[in-house]
Amino acid sequence: MSTAPALPDKPKRRGLLYGLIAAVVVIAVVIVAIVLGTRDDSTSTSASGGEARTVKIGVADKSLPYWTTYTELAESKLGVTVELVNFSDYTLPNPALSQGELDLNQFQHIQYLANYNATADDDLQPIGATAVYPLPLYSLTAKSAAELPADAQVAIPNDAINEARGLLVLQQAGLVTLKDGGTAFSTTNDIESSKVKVTTVAADQTASALQSGSVAAAIVNNNYATAAKLSDENIIVKDDPTAAAAAPYVNIFAARKADVDDETYLDLAALWHDPAVQEVFLQDNPSAVVQDTPAADLQAETVKVEADAKAAQGK
Structure with a gap:
C-alpha cells in the first residue's frame, strides 16, 4: 500500500515574532529618550518630590547678599524657586504685581502701599512684615x-x-x-x-x-x-524706627488680595525671618528694626492708613 507524500512543515514564525517585539521595544525606548531630552527644565521636582513652584518677587535691592541666602533656603526648605525681579523705580513694582507680572513684591512700607491703593483704586495687601528702616x-x-x-x-x-x-x-x-x-x-x-x-x-x-x-x-x-x-x-x-509713629513704615511682603491666604506665599514671607537670612541681612542693615507683625494686623493697619490717604486726597 502506497503512502501519500509528506507535506512540507509550516515555516516557523517564532523568530519573526521575537524580531517584531524587539523592534517595538527599540522604538519605545527612542521615543522616551526624545521626550526626556526635550522636556522643559521648568518641570524640575521640588525638595519634597513634587513639581517645583516658581515665585516671582519684585525687590529694590536684589544685589544684597541676604537675598542669595533667602533664595537658597526657599529652594531647600520649601521646594520653591524664587525669581527676584529688581526695580530701581518705586512706581513700578505695585502695578507689576497688580497686573500679574509678579507674584509678590517686597520693597515698600505700609504707608506707601496704602497711598498706592488709594491713588490707583487697587487692593494689594501685606502678608508679612520685614523691618522698619530709619530715613x-x-x-x-x-x-x-x-x-x-x-x-x-x-x-x-x-x-x-x-x-x-x-x-x-x-x-x-x-x-x-x-x-x-x-x-x-x-x-x-x-x-x-x-x-x-x-x-x-x-x-x-x-x-x-x-x-x-x-x-x-x-x-x-x-x-x-x-x-x-x-x-x-x-x-x-x-x-526713629522704634517710635510709635513709625508703625506705618514697617516694610512688607505684598500680594494681590486674592492671594493673601496662599500658603506658599505666606511661607515665603515667614522665611525672611529665618535666622540664616537675618544674620546676613543685619550685616548690611545694622540700623534696621526687624518686625514680625501678623498679617492680619498689617492688613488692619493698611485699611486705617488707606482711609487717611483717601481723606488727604479728598476722596
Missing part, C-alpha cells in the same frame, strides 16, 4: 544739620509718601517748619518756613545728587544709600 538725611560736607549753610540745596524724594516723611525729618532737624506740624501726607507746599532750599527728585537720584555735589544734603532711602555706599558717618539726622 536719614546725608551730607558729605556738614557734620550736623546746624552746619548746613543758609539756603543750602537739600534733595528729598519726589514720591508722595517719601516726600512727606523726608519733610518730617527736615522738620525734626530744625531745617523747615510745616503747616500744622506736618503729616504723613505733607508736601513742599506745606513748608511755612525754611532755612534751606528743598528740591524734590526721583528717589533713585537723591544719592547721585548728593555725590555729584549738586546738593549739600539729601534724604536717601536705605536701598539706594546701600547701593551708593553712603556711610553711616555721613548721616546728620534720621527719624
